[in-house]
Amino acid sequence: MSEPILRVENLEKEFGVVHAVRGISFDIEEGQVVGFIGANGAGKTTTMRIMATLDLPTSGKIAICGYDIVNYPEEVRARVGWMPDNYGVYTDMTVHEYLDFFARSFGYKGEDRRHRVDEVIAFTDLASLAERGMDTLSKGMGQRLCLGRTLLHDPEFLILDEPAAGLDPKARIELKRLIRLLAEDGKTIFISSHILSELEEMCDTMLLIDEGEIVHHGSADGMKKRKDEGFVVAIRTSGDPKELERWALLYPGAVVEDAMKDGIRVIFDSADSSVLTKAMKHLMSENIPIIEFRLEERNLEDAFVDILAKVGG
DSSP states (O other): OOOOSSSEEEEEEEEEEEEEEEEEEEETTOEEEEEEETTTSSSSHHHHHHHHHSOOEEEEEEETTTEEEEEEHHHHHHHHHEEEOOOOOOTOBHHHHHHHHHHTTTTTTTHHHHHHHHHHHHTTTTTGGGGGGGOOOOOHHHHHHHHHOOOOOOOOOEEEEETTTOOOHHHHHHHHHHHHHHHHOOEEEEEESSSSHHHHHOEEEEEEETTTEEEEEHHHHHHHHHHTTOOOEEEESSSSSHHHHHHHHSSEEEEEEEEETTTTEEESOOOOOOHHHHHHHHHHHTTTOEEEEEOOOOOOHHHHHHHHHHOOO
């Protein structure tokens, strides 16, 4: 089995009396798209800055592509693309000049440099903006430019800190398209965001951090699963919804969560899927005209809130 592209072991970071990161450990496999979730002040940006070699850990280790970030920072930087939540804007500098400057700093020369800058401009759809002053760009255009700078040295591992923050819907869709293309190209992408529904669409796995500790590492479906409540089912009828309520009151293990205009939402106290099959068969035997029997999941935002409530409680 190959080594993970990212390995975090017992990572700690303190700023004076503030304990920002508290002994977290996790592995990320090559080619994954990972969503990094947490409230403001939870430790997301601190963790990512350490991963990007911009801060040193108080203790613990991080290895990226097999290189320890403290002992081999230059090796790590050659393989990591860091996109912060904001970037420096320079007056009297065009989009092309900005990317060309950073291409030079990455060691590209002559025709190789011109070719690489043109590739990045094409990928991020900045060709029409190449001669425009970077200080005149909209938020979405600026994020594409910042992503382009991040991609110049063709890194294997991308760290994106709130890349969709402040973007309008059109710009978010465009950014999401670019991230999908990068994932298809085999890049490993580590994304923090407050837009949880979009992370769900893009990510293979989720990391939830709270007060410097990892409280969930797994799929979005794993976050949303109602482990304590069993299944929640919306049932709609073309007949009298009160008949549904009467049925649920008498059916073992069913509790009416709330009533709808044409039905009810029911919580079953077991997470065994056979329970739903039996309930549906029993309901049909009662001759209640059913037009929908649908399993409901919490959305990612509700799951996020519930997990934090359980940790805090």
